[in-house]
Amino acid sequence: MASSNLVEKKRLVSLDTFRGLTIAGMIIVNMPGSWDSVFPPLLHASWNGLTLTDLVFPFFLFIVGVSIVLAYTRKIQKVAPALLIKDLVRRSVTLFVLGVLLNLIAYRFQELRLPGVLQRISITFLVCSLLFLYTSKKVQIYTATAILFLYWLAMKIIPVPEFGAGVLEPGKNLANYIDSIVIPYKMFQDTWDPEGLLSTIPAIASTLFGMFTGYIILSKQKDETKLVRIFALGVLLCMAGAVVGWFFPINKNLWSSSYVLYTSGLANLALATIYYFMDVKGYVQWGKIGIIFGTNAIFAYVVHYLFILPVSWLKFGSLDLQQFFMKTLIDINIMPELASLIWALLYTSLCFIPVWILYQKKIFLKI
Numbered sequence: 001m002a003s004s005n006l007v008e009k010k011r012l013v014s015l016d017t018f019r020g021l022t023i024a025g026m027i028i029v030n031m032p033g034s035w036d037s038v039f040p041p042l043l044h045a046s047w048n049g050l051t052l053t054d055l056v057f058p059f060f061l062f063i064v065g066v067s068i069v070l071a072y073t074r075k076i077q078k079v080a081p082a083l084l085i086k087d088l089v090r091r092s093v094t095l096f097v098l099g100v101l102l103n104l105i106a107y108r109f110q111e112l113r114l115p116g117v118l119q120r121i122s123i124t125f126l127v128c129s130l131l132f133l134y135t136s137k138k139v140q141i142y143t144a145t146a147i148l149f150l151y152w153l154a155m156k157i158i159p160v161p162e163f164g165a166g167v168l169e170p171g172k173n174l175a176n177y178i179d180s181i182v183i184p185y186k187m188f189q190d191t192w193d194p195e196g197l198l199s200t201i202p203a204i205a206s207t208l209f210g211m212f213t214g215y216i217i218l219s220k221q222k223d224e225t226k227l228v229r230i231f232a233l234g235v236l237l238c239m240a241g242a243v244v245g246w247f248f249p250i251n252k253n254l255w256s257s258s259y260v261l262y263t264s265g266l267a268n269l270a271l272a273t274i275y276y277f278m279d280v281k282g283y284v285q286w287g288k289i290g291i292i293f294g295t296n297a298i299f300a301y302v303v304h305y306l307f308i309l310p311v312s313w314l315k316f317g318s319l320d321l322q323q324f325f326m327k328t329l330i331d332i333n334i335m336p337e338l339a340s341l342i343w344a345l346l347y348t349s350l351c352f353i354p355v356w357i358l359y360q361k362k363i364f365l366k367i
Contacts, residue, residue: 011295012217014275015066017287020294022059024348026117027304029053033326033343037336042344047170048249050262057117057252058206058263059270064125065210066217066271068132073218081133088129094367095122095298102305103186108312113186115179115195118301123200124207131208137215144208148257151202152248155256168254175199175254199255206255209237209264213271223280230272237265292359293352299365304351311347 032038041052075084099118107113131140155174159165163172170176176192187193216229241250241262250258277283284291293300316324322343329339358365 012070012275012279013284013287013291014271014278015063015070016294017278017290018271018274018294019060019063019067019297020290020292020300021287022056022063023293023297023300024290024352025052026056026060026301027348027351028341028344029056031304031344031347033322033329033340034336037326037340039337039341042341044252047253048251050250050252050259054252054259055263055266057120058203058259059267061121061124061203061206062210062213062264062267062271064121065128065207065212066214067210068125068129068207069211069214069218072129072132076133084133085130088126091367092122092126095119095125098302098367102302105305105308107186111186113188113193114183115187115193115197117195118298120195120200120203124204127204128207128211132211137212140208140211144205144212147202147205147208148244148260151198152244152257154198155248155254168249168251170253173254194253199253202255202257202260205257205260206264209260210267213268217275227272227276227280230268230275234265234268234272237261237268239265241265289352292356295364296355296358298367299358300351300355303354304347307347307350 029042032042043051044053045051072084096119099116099122100112100114102118103113103116131143135143155168156166158174160167160172160174160177163169167173171189171191175196175198176189178198179187179192179196182197183193188195213230213233216226216233219226221229238261241258241260241264244261245256245258248256248258250256250262252259274287278287311321314321319327325343326336326339329342330336334342
């Protein structure tokens, strides 16, 4: 696809694939057979550092940013930006409320947790969409840069009661302190939340970096030039993230500035690779599962929560289906970590079925 006109006429299958693979990865890491038996790459880093699991959420926010540019570039050619505000707010509020409802399901309706994945997506989507509609690309670049710098500065110089300034340890840092005083009800880590308030601000920068890649994709340059630019941007961001990590460690829980840069770089490299094979070379079939998941990504995410209930209701003696599955595989000498992964893959396959049915019927659910 050599020009932005072609991008406007058909979906970018590489983006659908990337989105779908990211959602599938999110389900796999969220649904192990047992949290006591998980291969290390399928767990979040305990604090500083990065695992494969730590890439899933920032990749999705990056994809949201790319999608904002691709979708709203078309819309503002037909509708004045002011007329889109109501739709943006509706979509954002719907996502936020849906995320809260899914948290209720996850906690078996016993506890209310306001922060969460969809909630953070809703906030970053709304902020970045408004920035796209009402500011220039230059202003957006300045905004992303300012966010990363000011977040690092705040975490370093604003003192936290009892612990002082510049402490970045769990429960002792500024982001966690703000969570403890402003977020009501349940928090994921009791006194703080990895999707808390302050750490959502640098997550906006993750989405903005996706928008910058969206601008490259929509440019009228040749595919080869686009790929070079996206790959180069990816390498530069990874290098920048590594350097910033010397001063502000790569940390998913804090959504540190180095984490934003490094994961945005990796997201560029991943998207460019998929873009090359699928949109340039036309090798679409190998990514079909990703495409199917990606065209109804939010629905797939919702389904993976909804299936928690019937799985917990099915009983085999004193064990639910998940526990019975794990016990059965371990009893026949299958490694517990492998049994846990097999469950996660089967659960993801189960979630794929309703998504595949919608795809076959050409039904694409939008919020």
